[in-house]
Amino acid sequence: MAQARSMRADARRNRELLLEAAVEAFAAHGEGASLDDIAKRAGVGSGTLYRHFPTRQALLEAAYVDRIESIAERAGELAERLPPGEALVEWLNELGAGMLRIRGLRALLGAAVGDGGTECCDPLKSAVSRLVGAAREAGVLRRDVEPVDVLRLAHGVATASELAGGEGTQIRRYLELLMTGLRARGAP
Amino acid sequence: MAQARSMRADARRNRELLLEAAVEAFAAHGEGASLDDIAKRAGVGSGTLYRHFPTRQALLEAAYVDRIESIAERAGELAERLPPGEALVEWLNELGAGMLRIRGLRALLGAAVGDGGTECCDPLKSAVSRLVGAAREAGVLRRDVEPVDVLRLAHGVATASELAGGEGTQIRRYLELLMTGLRARGAP
DNA sequence: ACCTGAACACCGTTCAAGT
């Protein structure tokens, strides 16, 4: 999907309007919000939505790409300020909070660590790889755990806290349980 | 929903046909299978489906109620044969395998430990309560973890392994990580 | 008392016609 200057002015404007409407709609009605409704609220024909974003997944990705990048950037800041183990936990905590606050982000990460994975969550994968690498070298992480395992489990933990209905108080507890398991030496 | 003898013979038969079709459809197309299709395959009108099962959730529950009970019963057998900690892990492993094998069971447990909870998963809640209680008394489980936390985390772990696309090899690893965290003494 | 199936509303997706 071309996103560059090469778009006609009205096309670029429509794309922007669609994204604004999408962010609003996903926040209000979850990741399953009506696409037709999004087009209507953006003031464009439904065909225009499909021209810009051929699938729901593509729209979700475009709507949240900047959030994903800002979460990924936090990894660097935390790595500077905290020891490796704590930096990883803290980052997972922020990632989890983001998944609870921004509806649809969890679905996006889920697809990324599954088989429907696109490149949109690559910044998160790079971030967790760096944090996991550092934690391993510091000896606070078992060596048989891959970065992608950590993302999957973080996704699972976010699911668990969403089920608990909490606003982020549960996720900290669950992450600490998980981290204790990750810290222990590998199974025989 | 009356399920007793009080139903007319044709009603009881239709109910049975609907359940068979539902189990098949959920297995083939996931928990979102078309209800209209289920009615057609059962050879009844769509209104009949709604008369027996007013919501998709009600149909899911009726379709899997016996599986749920048989998983719950396994808890007792395992508790007799194994020490408390191992019995809990083993049971969680079987529960997880069930969630991966039978599509829709995970959704059902998710609803049960969330706010949309009905009484259909109560056997599972009782089972985990007994196992957790025994493990606590044996001193192999931290005391600040509630049975419902364990179910939620098991649900999360099953989600994580489903994302991994495995057929039950990952879930064992993930459960062991989780169990290590559950075993450790409570946080300060 | 229960069943049927037409009818309605809603949503996703496509595409011919328009600028």
Next chain:
DNA sequence: ACCTGAACACCGTTCAAGT
């Protein structure tokens, strides 16, 4: 090159008419 919106297919849900 891009947009529009009518058209189509599909699904969930209701309800008047039938037995």
